[in-house]
Amino acid sequence: MARTSTSFAVDRTVPGLIVKIGDYPLHHGGVGAIRSLGRLGVPMYAITEDRFTPAAASRYLHGRCVWPTTGREDPQQLAEVLLRIGKRIGRPAVLIPTDEEAAVLIGEYADVLGDRFLFPRIDACLPRRLASKQGLHELCVEHGVPSPATAFPESPEDIECFAAQARFPVVAKNREAFQRRRHPVVAGTTRIADPCQLLGLARDWGPRPDVILQEYLPREEAEDWIVHAYFDAESTALSLFTGVKVRSWPPHAGMTACAYVVDNPELAEMTAQFIKRIGFSGIVDLDWRYDRRDGAYKLLDFNPRMGAQFRLFENEAGIDVVRAQHLDLTGRKVPEAEQRAGRRFVVENIDLPAMLAYRRSGYTTPHAPDRATGTELAWLAADDLKPFFTMLARFVGPGARHMLELRRASRRARAAAESGALQQQTRP
Known part of the structure; x- marks a missing residue:
């Protein structure tokens, strides 16, 4: 097993478990988390829809737990199955949720799961409230954070x-x-x-x-910013990163297709203060939109879990938010360092149609650097090739049907960009 040379030491006796609730096999965030800790020698386990997901193909995966879910199951039953998975692993594991359902389940069943797993302890109601559009807006109003x-x-x-x-x-x-x-x-x-x-x-x-x-918020008068961070038990940021989203799919409101690390001290401070006030602990993925009309950053989404594009962000010590959580929950110090500004993140299977749609719309991101200092690909990695090819096999599908759907989606996006009447669909 290849291991990354770092200036910090992880506890390799404590595994990590990727927790997914719902059917979305092409999730590059889970693959990124498996690689991030697996390269340090941490045994990684993952809940997968089947044996043929990209995550299940990673060389850094120690064990897969095939557990198809829809997100409509009874939470108590989900917690019981999660406990059985923990029993199979045989030792306490750090939980890494990749969707709101998983984050809410862990928060609300913390007392049940606490003997078997390691995860940040917070108010049990907070993850559900943050994941709710209404709950998040009410918290923003309560704490004076701008929002639409x-x-x-x-x-x-x-x-x-x-x-x-x-x-x-x-x-x-x-x-x-x-x-x-x-x-x-x-x-x-x-x-x-x-x-x-x-x-x-x-x-x-x-x-x-x-x-x-x-x-x-008109896209011609706005910029999409993202913040990823890990906060300890005192709601203090042990790692906090800021970046700008250049393209998403579907355009302007979907999953990140391309983004850059860009220093933004004002946004970092706003995020840190908000998290401190609400008392959250753990990994967060926040979407902010800068409104040029009034000069305000407005909080659109608060994901109380790891974001799919988290591997965009890493500091000079080699710390990302997943590594920060594992270090903190296992009693290790999280090294402080500056974020690696200028890094780029590209999701190969969705950035091409996004690029075509954005080129037609004329949308630009002024704060994006002209040239990247380095590029992190969501799927392709020289030391772990199978997830990329597994993704391609599932993405292309049994023939040309999926490519035809992609081309149709791209044409619809371009037409919508021209007409200004875009209906967009998001996923975790």
Whole structure:
């Protein structure tokens, strides 16, 4: 097994377990976490949908736990299966959730899981509240953190009043994080051009719409920033990174396709202060949007878990957020150092269609450096090739069908970029 030369020592007797709830096999974040700790000699385990996921193919995976889930299971049953997996591992393992469902499960069943696993201990209700669009907005208001103006309609009458008074366009999102798998009201983030479109869509939303209606921040007047960090038991940042998102897929509201590490002390301080006030501990992935119209960074999303693009960020000592968590939870010191500014992260299978869509739309990111100091690919790694080829096999699929769907999606994105009426769908 190849190991990375570092200036710090990890506890190789404590394994890591990638926890996934839901069916999304092409998840590069889990592969990145397996590689990050596996290269240090930490035994890595992962929950996978089947034996043929990219994560299951990694040379750094010590053991896979095939456990297909949908995200609609009873939480108590999920906790019981997780305990059985822990028993199979045979020693306490650091839990690394890759989605909101897993993060919320760990938080709410901490007392049940605590004897078998290592994870940060926080208020059991906090992960669910942070993952909720409404809960996050309420926390932002409570602690004075800028966020887009948001309404929470409780009835069709509320929507009619909103339509009569709001400034359009607006965006509609599912109110709760888990609705995308259970009973989604809208397809991710939906841009609504005018009152007529809103009232037309609302006819299908039922007597109590489980949506939020939010101020639209024009992409030509905004920049997408990301913050990844790990906070200890006192909610102090042991590692904190800032970067700018250059492209996402679907465009402007989906998963990061290309991003750069860019120093932003103001945003770092805002994040650290917010986390301290709410008392969160663990890994976070935050999406901020800088609104050039009023010069404010506005918090859009708070993921209380590892983000898929976390490997973009690493400091000069070789620390990323996953390594920081493992070191901290095993009683080791987390080395402090500057982030490696200028690094680039590219997700190979989605950046090409994203690049085409962004080129057509004319969108640019002023803070992105002209040249990267280094590039981290999501899938391809010289010391761990199988996940890349497994991804290709699943992405292309049994023939040309998936490529045809990709080309169709790219054409739809380009057309939407031109018309300004883009409906976008996100995933963890």
